[in-house]
Amino acid sequence: MHREAYQRLKYLVLVASFCACKTEVKRETSAALADIPDDTVVTTVEAPDTTHVDYATTEWTELLTSETYILDLRYATKDNFTKAQIYPCARCFVRPQVQTRLEQIYQTQLKAQGLKFKLYDCYRPRPAQQKLWDIVPNATYVAHPQKGSMHNKGLAVDLTLCDKNGKELEMGTDFDFFGRAARHNYTELDTQILNNRKLLKSLMEKAGFKSIKSEWWHYSLTGTGLGQSDWEWPCPK
Numbered sequence: 174m175h176r177e178a179y180q181r182l183k184y185l186v187l188v189a190s191f192c193a194c195k196t197e198v199k200r201e202t203s204a205a206l207a208d209i210p211d212d213t214v215v216t217t218v219e220a221p222d223t224t225h226v227d228y229a230t231t232e233w234t235e236l237l238t239s240e241t242y243i244l245d246l247r248y249a250t251k252d253n254f255t256k257a258q259i260y261p262c263a264r265c266f267v268r269p270q271v272q273t274r275l276e277q278i279y280q281t282q283l284k285a286q287g288l289k290f291k292l293y294d295c296y297r298p299r300p301a302q303q304k305l306w307d308i309v310p311n312a313t314y315v316a317h318p319q320k321g322s323m324h325n326k327g328l329a330v331d332l333t334l335c336d337k338n339g340k341e342l343e344m345g346t347d348f349d350f351f352g353r354a355a356r357h358n359y360t361e362l363d364t365q366i367l368n369n370r371k372l373l374k375s376l377m378e379k380a381g382f383k384s385i386k387s388e389w390w391h392y393s394l395t396g397t398g399l400g401q402s403d404w405e406w407p408c409p410k
């Protein structure tokens with residue numbers, strides 16, 4: 174093989190192992206092979222499909238818009254109680270054990286009822302917790318960064334239920350409504366709303382999630398031994 178052709182092929186194989194765009198790589202590799210004499214035996218390396226995988230999959234799982242989830246990540250927009258965008262881009266990460274349980278709830282319960290999850294917040298990096306605190310330094314609304322939140326461990330999700338078309342089941346208040354009406358023990362609501370909250374709570378608790386009194390949307394997995402994390406997810410360029 175000509176040295177130049179070999180170098181080019183070596184480069185393309187290297188590119189293939191990093192590039193998420195499989196089709197492009199295949200086409201380029203074929204073009205490179207055309208330059209190589211017929212009697213040369215070449216072993217090509219199939220590029221792995223690295224689409225979306227730009228994080229440590231042993232530590233994190235990304236929840237994507239799918240038949241199971243709708244993402245409405247409010248902290249990646251200004252549509253949240255701080256009126257500021259906290260996350261640079263909208264990506265929903267959780268620890269793998271959280272994903273496993275959510276998927277189980279969907280497969281065994283929600284799917285048959287024509288329902289799915291809508292996620293408002295997932296893993297929240299500690300620097301983002303600090304950012305929240307800098308805007309709203311009030312422990313009633315935001316966990317102090319030193320104490321942290323279950324979201325900083327990747328073990329909490331803020332979520333609701335919606336139908337197949339994405340219409341949210343009525344829960345009586347919006348996400349991050351700070352008032353009595355968001356509490357689990359607040360009963361001055363329509364029966365339908367109370368039943369919707371009860372449904373979400375029973376599904377989550379049966380799967381091992383814990384609720385907190387003040388927020389109908391917040392559920393977390395405790396006792397995993399996992400600590401808080403500073404890891405910040407990458408954003409598309």
Ligand SMILES: [Zn+2]
Pocket residue numbers: 294324329330331390391392
């Ligand atoms: Zn929460």
